Amino acid sequence: MTVDMFAMQAFTGLSIFTILMLMALGLAIVFGLMGVINMAHGELMAMGAYTSYGTALFFQKFMPSLMDAYVFVGIVLAFIVTSVFGFLLERGLIRFLYRRPLDTLLATWGLSLILQQVFRQFIDAKEVEVPTVSWLKGAWQVTEGIALPLSRLFIIVLAIVTAAVVYMILFRTRAGLRIRAVTQNRVMAGAAGIDTARVDALSFAFGCGLAGIAGSSFTMLASTGPTTGQQYIVDTFIVVVFGGVESLLGTISSAFLIGQMQSWFEFGLGGSMARASILALVIAVLYFRPNGLFAAKVRR
Amino acid sequence: MLQVNQLNVYYGESHVLRNASFSVAKGETVAIMGRNGMGKSTLLKALIGILPTRGGSVSLGGRELTGTPTYTRVAAGMGFVPQGRMIFPYLTVEENILTGMEKAAEKTVPAYIYEVFPVLLEMKHRRGGNLSGGQQQQLAIARALVSNPGVLVLDEPTEGIQPSIIKDIARALNTLKAERGFSLVVSEQVLSFAMAVADRFLIIEKGEFVHEAARADADEGVIHGYLTI
Numbered sequence: 001m002t003v004d005m006f007a008m009q010a011f012t013g014l015s016i017f018t019i020l021m022l023m024a025l026g027l028a029i030v031f032g033l034m035g036v037i038n039m040a041h042g043e044l045m046a047m048g049a050y051t052s053y054g055t056a057l058f059f060q061k062f063m064p065s066l067m068d069a070y071v072f073v074g075i076v077l078a079f080i081v082t083s084v085f086g087f088l089l090e091r092g093l094i095r096f097l098y099r100r101p102l103d104t105l106l107a108t109w110g111l112s113l114i115l116q117q118v119f120r121q122f123i124d125a126k127e128v129e130v131p132t133v134s135w136l137k138g139a140w141q142v143t144e145g146i147a148l149p150l151s152r153l154f155i156i157v158l159a160i161v162t163a164a165v166v167y168m169i170l171f172r173t174r175a176g177l178r179i180r181a182v183t184q185n186r187v188m189a190g191a192a193g194i195d196t197a198r199v200d201a202l203s204f205a206f207g208c209g210l211a212g213i214a215g216s217s218f219t220m221l222a223s224t225g226p227t228t229g230q231q232y233i234v235d236t237f238i239v240v241v242f243g244g245v246e247s248l249l250g251t252i253s254s255a256f257l258i259g260q261m262q263s264w265f266e267f268g269l270g271g272s273m274a275r276a277s278i279l280a281l282v283i284a285v286l287y288f289r290p291n292g293l294f295a296a297k298v299r300r
Numbered sequence: 301m302l303q304v305n306q307l308n309v310y311y312g313e314s315h316v317l318r319n320a321s322f323s324v325a326k327g328e329t330v331a332i333m334g335r336n337g338m339g340k341s342t343l344l345k346a347l348i349g350i351l352p353t354r355g356g357s358v359s360l361g362g363r364e365l366t367g368t369p370t371y372t373r374v375a376a377g378m379g380f381v382p383q384g385r386m387i388f389p390y391l392t393v394e395e396n397i398l399t400g401m402e403k404a405a406e407k408t409v410p411a412y413i414y415e416v417f418p419v420l421l422e423m424k425h426r427r428g429g430n431l432s433g434g435q436q437q438q439l440a441i442a443r444a445l446v447s448n449p450g451v452l453v454l455d456e457p458t459e460g461i462q463p464s465i466i467k468d469i470a471r472a473l474n475t476l477k478a479e480r481g482f483s484l485v486v487s488e489q490v491l492s493f494a495m496a497v498a499d500r501f502l503i504i505e506k507g508e509f510v511h512e513a514a515r516a517d518a519d520e521g522v523i524h525g526y527l528t529i
Contacts, residue, residue: 191374
């Protein structure tokens with residue numbers, strides 16, 4: 001294996017890692033911290049992607065001169081749209097189901113089907129393509145054999161920035177402390193004086209907003225269709241469960257491991273075998289460490 | 301200060317707290333005594349609002365609290381230290397204390413907390429889940445204190461804690477009460493601890509108050525009789 005090939009494989013792994021991380025950050029809050037099995041999380045990503053698509057169309061039509069900047073507007077709008085949707089979803093549905101995980105699963109699954117149909121009916125039944133902005137076209141030619149696509153580099157940076165912001169919010173602010181207290185013991189958090197209902201709604205909205213950011217950025221790599229969310233949701237759950245719920249660093253490390261494995265196994269074994277071996281490995285790890293790879297050890 | 305009137309609690313159809321009425325004066329300590337399963341915890345959980353009540357009322361400093369969520373009661377001046385302590389296991393000791401400071405003006409842990417419980421200063425950056433039972437109890441009391449409660453409600457603070465620490469906790473509570481002037485409602489089975497802190501004793505049996513005594517004329521033998529099978 002040459003140095004160039006090694007570098008390209010490592011880069012592919014890094015790229016998959018950041019994509020998985022972006023997907024999983026939102027779910028790490030919604031499922032990992034809050035314990036809500038949200039089957040519609042994938043559709044929230046699709047919603048973010050469609051928001052980006054809408055923004056692109058708007059810019060193309062009314063502000064073609066600013067087309068280069070639409071990416072950032074699209075990401076921000078995707079966050080806003082999905083977090084507002086998440087807030088309403090929590091107030092209108094999820095909060096009635098906190099002690100009933102199975103019902104949550106069914107209800108959100110139903111919601112995901114409804115959303116898919118809404119996308120199909122009102123946006124487009126076919127996949128839609130977002131125009132690539134000029135500064136994200138092409139690749140960075142590091143050496144003769146190494147070319148790194150700019151859109152993937154952009155997602156790597158975006159994922160790292162997003163993860164850093166999420167970490168700072170969760171671990172360095174009072175709002176984050178509230179979220180962590182409520183998710184660890186909702187009843188006690190209330191008895192310590194925290195307005196749990198408000199914290200639940202806001203953290204759920206935050207997690208959904210992160211799904212929107214992920215979806216928005218994926219428009220740079222792939223087209224968006226009504227069933228796009230379904231393709232994302234499985235990987236997203238695997239990353240969160242493998243890393244260990246209640247652990248943000250676990251989620252990030254798990255995304256890194258799975259991303260790298262995906263890249264290297266695919267190189268050695270081909271696509272399907274790579275998927276199969278990763279899933280087998282995940283099952284084996286969860287058999288021996290049911291709380292995930294990086295679950296913190298404390299007396300409860 | 302605290303007024304409880306004809307409070308009733310049901311678990312499904314079973315009536316576990318019957319017409320509980322009592323009041324606590326400012327600065328007073330009331331010990332709710334009784335054997336396991338007699339309704340002590342139920343009463344205290346109903347006070348802070350973790351359990352729903354059917355009929356009856358709770359008010360604090362003239363403010364009606366019946367039917368309000370727990371955090372409203374904390375904001376109104378009720379502090380709660382639950383049975384089993386319920387420390388947030390993944391939060392550090394300092395963060396655990398900060399969760400009690402939602403409505404507090406200052407943003408850092410007040411100095412008196414670490415003076416009364418020096419072990420918490422030492423353990424400041426440890427995860428709450430890694431503390432011993434006695435340390436967790438002190439932490440739970442600290443977390444309730446920082447909301448500046450008018451009434452502190454403690455549910456079986458001595459459960460599963462070694463005797464020397466129990467004495468420390470009794471001493472700390474008396475010091476804090478003298479300094480800060482809050483009232484205390486404590487449920488207990490350990491008579492020596494109750495004798496060390498309480499001004500008045502209420503005995504509960506099968507969800508009803510059956511005996512009341514002020515500390516001056518409390519007969520230890522009688523109370524002991526209610527606590528043993």
